[in-house]
Amino acid sequence: MRISCDFLVLGSGVAGLTFALEAAKHGQVIVVTKRSLSDSNTNWAQGGIAAVMDPAHDSFEAHAGDTLRVGYGLSKPEVVEMVVRDGPARIRELIALGAQFDAAVGYSGSVDETGAMPLDLTREGGHTARRVVHAGDVTGREVQRALVEAVRANPSIRVLESHMAIDLIDLSKHGGPHLVAGAYVLDHVAGAVHTIAARATVLATGGAGKVYLYTSNPDVATGDGVAMAYRAGALVSNMEFFQFHPTCLFHPAAKSFLISEALRGEGGILRLANGDAFMARHHDMKDLAPRDVVARAIDFEMKRTGAEHVMLDMTHKNASYLRERFPNIYEECLKFGIDMAVQPIPVVPAAHYMCGGVVVDLEGRSTVPGLWAIGEVTCSGLHGANRLASNSLLEGLVYGHRAARALAGARSETRFPDVPEWDVGEAAPSDEAVVVTQNWDELRRFMWNYVGIVRSDRRLRRAARRIALLKDEIREYYWEHLVTLDLLELRNIADVAEMIVSCASVRRESRGLHFNIDHPQTDPAQAHDTRIVKGEPGHLAAR
Template sequence: MSQHHHFDIVIIGAGAAGLTLALELADKHTVAVLTKGDIKEGSTLYAQGGVAAVLSEKDTVESHIQDTINAGAELGNQDAVRFTVEHSKESIDWLIDQGVPFTRNGEGDHYHLTKEGGHSHRRIIHSADATGLAISKTLIRNAKNHPNIHFFADRVAIDLITTQKLSSSVSDQDNKVVGLYALNLENDSIEVFHAGRVALACGGASKVYLYTSNPDTASGDGIAMAWRAGCHVGNMEFNQFHPTCLYDAKAKTFLISEAVRGEGGRLLLSDGTRFMFEFDERGELAPRDIVARAIDHEMKRLGEKHVYLDISHKDPDFIKEHFPTIYQRCLDCGYDITKEPIPVVPAAHYTCGGVVVDEHSATNITNLYAIGETAYTGLHGANRLASNSLLECIVFARSAAKHIRKSDSNDATLDIPDWDDSQVTDSDEAVVITHNWAELRRFMWDYVGIVRTNKRLLRAKHRVDMLQSEINEFYSNYKVSSDLLELRNLAVVADLIIQSAMSRKESRGLHYTLDYPEKLDQAEPTVLIPSR
């Protein structure tokens, strides 16, 4: 018999988006926060650079908007971009009120602002080079101290429960979310969470690629669950590859912040030659998609495994003060960034698409919200501007909270059946999961990576169709496990990425195909709608 939990709000994910929503709602609502592992784990924790916002008198809202539109290759939704930027300062003020220790300029009251690729002004507020860690620690501390916020660690969400799933007579228009099933990793039981509202704040899907800067939790769970429940999904072909991940076996997920290039870091070939100005007049400060493609091009042209990033020409004390985390991590791997260049490669970093939401983070399913990297708000367009992601988390989480407070309903709690596993058995062939997992991530890297072609996408589509058939058969016959659930979700997300990439007959932003190298005159988002 399943254990049942009842809350006003259930939030899946404890990053910046999820915890902001929890803290904004907890005064008048009971809130459950589910995490797959430790509550500290997630992409927010690893965000280095900072949060983009209009905080300087020399900067303007219009300038930030234009930089965002330009970086997004004119595909960003103008209303979403303006909404985000216009709410940037109040979001930073909220984080400061929460106690986030942003870096100050000397002993004064002003905060230090840095500049990153694609930005025309210094507008990145940060906490040294570990901004995500500072935000995460602060919000977790505040949430833990709130009596209405309850953490459920080691819970893997399986699927959303909607009125349409409980009754096939419910129309798409009247479909509502009422809860979810989750696997308790501590005892392998399936629990039922009842909720008037559910928010997906699960992060992105970069784990679908073989090489990624993301933690292991980034397996696209929220996007996949939303798709299976009937949500619209947008712009999944736009996957950002961070240009500069440390190339080292001991640091496979450690990225070198955009801010290193913002403060003068130079990209070099093995012979010490700079190359970025051959690809863009902004050199190392070009947007990430351009830098990643340039590095990929040079690596393939020369048959190299990596290029180099060099900031050793700057004062050593400046480097240690501004990049203490990067300095120490590189030193642990045998590289002293104050004296020598370090090897770097691109790695899957950010999912620009996701579950389609409005400015309140509401999906097309009533009472279901998606925030952070799980969501497609329209802000990023075809490429995310550096440090806009944490801003998006705060802005849209607070907007979702406002919307929930205004639209509280008194819907009667529906009966949700226990999880039925009476027809399945324990699997004795985990190798099937391991093999499919490795194959999926490999062909996504090879065929649906930084540079694409029609033939590569067709190969990928053929393989993902076969894999989904095998995975669904396995899912139907054996008891669920964390690895199986993640594999199932990754296969769904991979299929969405491939479908979206095949439908875009141009090269724009992060989607670059040799078969359609030019950009079309008119920019249109890619929106996929599940068939019932």
């Protein structure tokens, strides 16, 4: 089936839905989401949104300074400045949509001198001021709820749930110009493939945590957007910088449950099993050190002691405070027999956030005409070599809004593209789905062991050899069989793995989230991005 729209949005997190709501003022929007409209990384975000909402005790300069410092020399100052200054307006828009954030302690219903409700602001690792707006410990869920309700009520937005993009429609592969003109999309319930033509195609597919064995991400986070952009010839950058969240719940029955950085922001202390508070040995900010430092410190202490986990201690806090401030985390821990008011929480690091991605400008344009990208799928220049806590939802809000404003004239100014239909060729149904399962498990396991928190030249070479073999198997399987959701996700995480290893192999230093034991020092001469463009084979150029 062929479908047309002005704006095609792939993904339904904070960036995609923010874009859809703004773009709907200027044309017809289709939002494609792999599962339900609420199933995204945004929905899992606990901490909050960083923004300067208390100018009496904070400033744009301070927020920008914290972001640049944590980015280890690779954040772009002009991008950081723009995002930080746009933040407060985007928070106010969310409140106008109905998002309910926690009010300041003692708030009685009155407003401040600006006419706004005073918000409860918390602090997280790497921040020098309280600037994180939150809704308890389920901020992402509340943001997603407000955006989803607004999207469902908008007649100019059509939502296709249980649909997954297979590939971007690149006209250069059909004798035309290098232009993205929509996407081929699989309805994985009906098993049908739709051809969706669009004047502008926007990637908002989020991250790729499922490329690793252990992750805080939901199952949908398989790097679909960056893989499709890579295959379409878009410039991709800094894929070696994958953030591992320091604290995920360690329990055999718990799946990907994040223990928010906000706990350390509110006084949580990381300890070994013997009670030793170890972070003072690793950084002068102790438990409030940036995430990359904390994740490596935990990894080091676990390997040094042979422990399976460390402990996050909140027992010095009042039980009623913990239940009120962290209701979701408190209840979730109780399900596994852990009362955080009386016993420390066992935690381990897990893959969390992709700081590299599709290279975009200040308004979300990629290097391929017709293709835009916003949110975690991008390398916008905000995060650099490491993301400052709670800057991710902020980036999605700001870039979703800016991209939609920049595309406001696309409906009238852009000729509607003539795109080819999906061609199934000689592909047949598969009776060997075990191949997909085996390759999926193998890839995620060796990525964790060889390309995780700590890397080496030898481990990277081993990973590269295994990826090359797996990609050959996946490519053969892909062309012989009809596409399925599992096959498409496997294909995408293999491409993401290849990009991570390629970029990590070029960066022969340690910087931010990339730590190589063979090159443990930071080299000032390598304070540049690693950039990759697909060729035959993939061509990597660092500059």
